[in-house]
Amino acid sequence: METNICKVCHQPILPTYYFCPNCGTKVNEAPLSTSAGTQAWIYTQSIILPMVLFLFITRWPGIKYFKSDDPKAKRVGQIAWALLIISTVLTIWLAYVWTEQTIQSSINSVNTDFNF
Numbered sequence: 001m002e003t004n005i006c007k008v009c010h011q012p013i014l015p016t017y018y019f020c021p022n023c024g025t026k027v028n029e030a031p032l033s034t035s036a037g038t039q040a041w042i043y044t045q046s047i048i049l050p051m052v053l054f055l056f057i058t059r060w061p062g063i064k065y066f067k068s069d070d071p072k073a074k075r076v077g078q079i080a081w082a083l084l085i086i087s088t089v090l091t092i093w094l095a096y097v098w099t100e101q102t103i104q105s106s107i108n109s110v111n112t113d114f115n116f
Protein backbone atom coordinates (compact mmCIF):
# COMPACT_ATOMS: atom_id res chain seq x y z
CA MET A 1 0.00 0.00 0.00
CA GLU A 2 1.19 3.49 -0.82
CA THR A 3 2.41 5.49 2.16
CA ASN A 4 2.72 9.22 2.76
CA ILE A 5 5.20 11.01 4.98
CA CYS A 6 4.08 13.30 7.80
CA LYS A 7 5.26 16.83 7.04
CA VAL A 8 5.93 17.50 10.71
CA CYS A 9 7.62 14.38 12.12
CA HIS A 10 8.47 12.60 8.79
CA GLN A 11 6.94 9.32 9.94
CA PRO A 12 5.39 7.15 7.21
CA ILE A 13 1.60 7.26 7.35
CA LEU A 14 -1.10 5.42 5.44
CA PRO A 15 -2.99 7.55 2.88
CA THR A 16 -6.24 6.55 4.59
CA TYR A 17 -5.20 8.25 7.85
CA TYR A 18 -6.71 11.61 8.71
CA PHE A 19 -4.20 12.32 11.48
CA CYS A 20 -0.55 11.35 11.91
CA PRO A 21 -0.50 8.56 14.53
CA ASN A 22 2.88 9.76 15.77
CA CYS A 23 2.40 13.50 16.30
CA GLY A 24 -1.32 14.04 15.67
CA THR A 25 -0.86 16.43 12.74
CA LYS A 26 -3.84 16.56 10.41
CA VAL A 27 -2.75 14.90 7.15
CA ASN A 28 -6.08 14.47 5.36
CA GLU A 29 -9.40 16.23 5.35
CA ALA A 30 -11.83 14.07 7.31
CA PRO A 31 -15.21 13.51 5.61
CA LEU A 32 -18.00 15.69 6.94
CA SER A 33 -20.24 13.91 9.37
CA THR A 34 -23.95 14.43 8.74
CA SER A 35 -25.18 12.54 11.81
CA ALA A 36 -28.04 14.03 13.79
CA GLY A 37 -25.62 14.92 16.60
CA THR A 38 -23.30 16.80 14.27
CA GLN A 39 -26.20 18.66 12.70
CA ALA A 40 -27.53 19.62 16.13
CA TRP A 41 -24.06 20.86 17.11
CA ILE A 42 -23.69 22.95 13.94
CA TYR A 43 -27.15 24.47 14.39
CA THR A 44 -26.44 25.16 18.06
CA GLN A 45 -23.24 26.96 17.11
CA SER A 46 -25.16 29.00 14.54
CA ILE A 47 -27.49 30.15 17.29
CA ILE A 48 -24.84 30.66 19.97
CA LEU A 49 -22.25 32.47 17.85
CA PRO A 50 -24.24 35.72 17.46
CA MET A 51 -25.00 35.54 21.21
CA VAL A 52 -21.30 35.24 21.98
CA LEU A 53 -20.67 38.27 19.78
CA PHE A 54 -23.48 39.98 21.65
CA LEU A 55 -21.56 39.56 24.92
CA PHE A 56 -18.70 41.56 23.45
CA ILE A 57 -20.93 44.59 23.02
CA THR A 58 -20.62 45.32 26.72
CA ARG A 59 -17.48 47.00 25.38
CA TRP A 60 -19.43 48.31 22.42
CA PRO A 61 -19.77 52.14 22.55
CA GLY A 62 -23.33 51.97 21.16
CA ILE A 63 -24.54 50.98 24.66
CA LYS A 64 -23.34 54.29 26.13
CA TYR A 65 -25.04 56.23 23.33
CA PHE A 66 -28.26 54.26 23.72
CA LYS A 67 -28.39 54.99 27.47
CA SER A 68 -27.45 58.64 26.98
CA ASP A 69 -29.83 61.44 28.07
CA ASP A 70 -28.71 63.51 25.11
CA PRO A 71 -31.37 62.90 22.41
CA LYS A 72 -28.80 63.21 19.60
CA ALA A 73 -26.47 60.66 21.21
CA LYS A 74 -29.47 58.41 21.97
CA ARG A 75 -30.46 58.52 18.30
CA VAL A 76 -26.93 57.38 17.35
CA GLY A 77 -27.29 54.54 19.86
CA GLN A 78 -30.68 53.50 18.43
CA ILE A 79 -29.32 53.40 14.87
CA ALA A 80 -26.30 51.44 16.10
CA TRP A 81 -28.67 48.98 17.84
CA ALA A 82 -30.75 48.56 14.70
CA LEU A 83 -27.62 47.87 12.63
CA LEU A 84 -26.44 45.38 15.24
CA ILE A 85 -29.77 43.51 15.19
CA ILE A 86 -29.85 43.48 11.37
CA SER A 87 -26.30 42.13 11.19
CA THR A 88 -27.09 39.49 13.84
CA VAL A 89 -30.16 38.34 11.91
CA LEU A 90 -28.11 38.26 8.70
CA THR A 91 -25.35 36.27 10.44
CA ILE A 92 -27.86 33.68 11.71
CA TRP A 93 -29.51 33.49 8.30
CA LEU A 94 -26.19 33.13 6.42
CA ALA A 95 -24.92 30.55 8.91
CA TYR A 96 -28.17 28.60 8.50
CA VAL A 97 -28.10 28.72 4.69
CA TRP A 98 -24.40 27.89 4.57
CA THR A 99 -24.83 24.97 7.01
CA GLU A 100 -27.76 23.62 4.99
CA GLN A 101 -25.74 23.79 1.77
CA THR A 102 -22.69 22.17 3.36
CA ILE A 103 -24.75 19.31 4.78
CA GLN A 104 -26.66 18.89 1.54
CA SER A 105 -23.53 18.82 -0.63
CA SER A 106 -21.84 16.34 1.71
CA ILE A 107 -24.97 14.14 1.68
CA ASN A 108 -24.93 14.32 -2.13
CA SER A 109 -21.26 13.35 -2.32
CA VAL A 110 -21.79 10.41 0.05
CA ASN A 111 -24.79 9.31 -1.99
CA THR A 112 -22.75 9.49 -5.20
CA ASP A 113 -19.88 7.51 -3.64
CA PHE A 114 -22.14 4.67 -2.58
CA ASN A 115 -24.53 4.83 -5.57
CA PHE A 116 -27.65 5.26 -3.48
Ligand SMILES: [Zn+2]
Nearest residue numbers: 006009020023
Ligand atom coordinates in the same frame (compact mmCIF):
# COMPACT_ATOMS: atom_id res chain seq x y z
ZN1 LIG B 1 3.62 13.30 12.38
